[in-house]
Amino acid sequence: MSIGIEQGMLLAAILFLTGLTGLLVRRDVIFMLMSVEIMLNAAGLAFIIAGSRWGQADGQVMFLFILTMAATEVSVGLALIIQLFMKFKSVDTNKANTMNG
Amino acid sequence: MNTLFYISSAIAVFATLKVITNKVAIHALLYLIASLLSVAVVLFILGAPFIAALEVIIYAGAIMVLFVFVVMMLNLGKETILDESNMLTKKMFMGPSVISLLLLAEIVYLLIQQSIVPLTMKMIAPAEVGQLLFTKYLLVVELGAFLLMSGIVGAYHLGEKEKLVHHRFLKTGKDIA
Numbered sequence: 506m507s508i509g510i511e512q513g514m515l516l517a518a519i520l521f522l523t524g525l526t527g528l529l530v531r532r533d534v535i536f537m538l539m540s541v542e543i544m545l546n547a548a549g550l551a552f553i554i555a556g557s558r559w560g561q562a563d564g565q566v567m568f569l570f571i572l573t574m575a576a577t578e579v580s581v582g583l584a585l586i587i588q589l590f591m592k593f594k595s596v597d598t599n600k601a602n603t604m605n606g
Numbered sequence: 607m608n609t610l611f612y613i614s615s616a617i618a619v620f621a622t623l624k625v626i627t628n629k630v631a632i633h634a635l636l637y638l639i640a641s642l643l644s645v646a647v648v649l650f651i652l653g654a655p656f657i658a659a660l661e662v663i664i665y666a667g668a669i670m671v672l673f674v675f676v677v678m679m680l681n682l683g684k685e686t687i688l689d690e691s692n693m694l695t696k697k698m699f700m701g702p703s704v705i706s707l708l709l710l711a712e713i714v715y716l717l718i719q720q721s722i723v724p725l726t727m728k729m730i731a732p733a734e735v736g737q738l739l740f741t742k743y744l745l746v747v748e749l750g751a752f753l754l755m756s757g758i759v760g761a762y763h764l765g766e767k768e769k770l771v772h773h774r775f776l777k778t779g780k781d782i783a
Contacts (some may be wrong), residue, residue: 507607507724507727508607508608508609508611508652508724508725508727509722509723509724509725510649510723510724510725511717511718511722512611512615513648513652513725514713514717515713515714515717516615516618516619516648517709518710518713519619520618520619520622520641520708522643522706522707522709523619523622523623523625523626523706524622524626525702525705525709526699526702526703526705526706527625527626529700529701529702529705530626530694530698530702531626531690531693531694532689532690532693532709533686533689533690535631535673535676535677536625536626536631536634537695538673539625539634539635539638539673540625540626542638542665542669543622543625543626543638543641544655546642546645546661546665549657549737550645550648550649553649553654554652554655554725555622555654556654556730557652557653557654557725557726557727557728558725558726559726560726560728560730561728561730562734562735562737562738563738564654565654565656565666565730565735566735566738566739566742566743568654568657568660568753569657569660569735570612570740570743570746570750571658572664572665573750574733574750574753575665575669576664576668576669576754576757577753577754577756577757578757578761579672579673580672580696580757580758580761581732581757581760581761582762583672583673583676583761584760584761584762584764584765585764585766586676586680587676587679587680587764588764588765590680591767595686595689596680596682596686597686597689
């Protein structure tokens with residue numbers, strides 16, 4: 506018996522929903538960014554599984570684009586976190602609820 | 607191959623759960639690296655060796671190291687951990703967990719509805735991916751280049767410290783007013 510598409514998709518779904526739960530629960534910006542990373546990775550895994558289902562390379566190409574986007578997003582996000590920390594001396598999103606500059 | 611797939615999936619799920627429940631940022635990051643490495647094993651089993659290598663090199667190697675650098679640079683003390691432990695109660699986890707479990711139940715229901723389709727598990731060589739990347743998806747590659755360029759510029763602009771000298775005649779920002 507080989508691995509079916511269900512097992513792979515189930516793994517991707519579990520990872521994605523774990524990331525979603527983390528994003529909703531945590532208040533620390535670093536953890537929120539990490540949860541977004543988990544979710545992007547799970548979406549890429551789903552693309553690879555779909556590519557493996559059809560035996561095509563398109564899924565892997567899409568994973569490359571997701572990787573590019575994740576790298577950009579992390580660099581900008583971490584720069585924003587540093588700015589937030591310099592301004593509020595904290596990485597708690599609840600402390601950053603004012604919009605004065 | 608099956609056993610390997612199940613073992614690495616179990617490690618991935620466990621490590622990811624530890625990431626979202628951990629209080630210390632650096633421990634969570636190390637768990638996330640473990641999770642990404644086990645996902646790389648899954649990708650290798652599914653017949654994507656090139657992507658598995660990229661997952662190790664770029665995700666676990668570059669992106670996570672960037673996270674580690676920032677966490678070390680911010681040097682978050684005990685107060686942050688205390689704040690987090692005050693926030694991370696069972697009550698906080700209730701709502702999001704219920705939503706996620708409902709969505710998971712829906713996905714499982716949809717998956718067991720249809721007949722089992724085995725994956726081809728055919729090894730897709732990097733050459734095949736590269737050929738597709740630079741013929742069919744060439745435009746998207748260029749858009750990705752734009753995105754990376756704007757990411758570099760944005761990170762540089764956001765990351766720099768506030769300027770002390772605004773103009774050579776106005777030494778501090780207060781002189782403007």
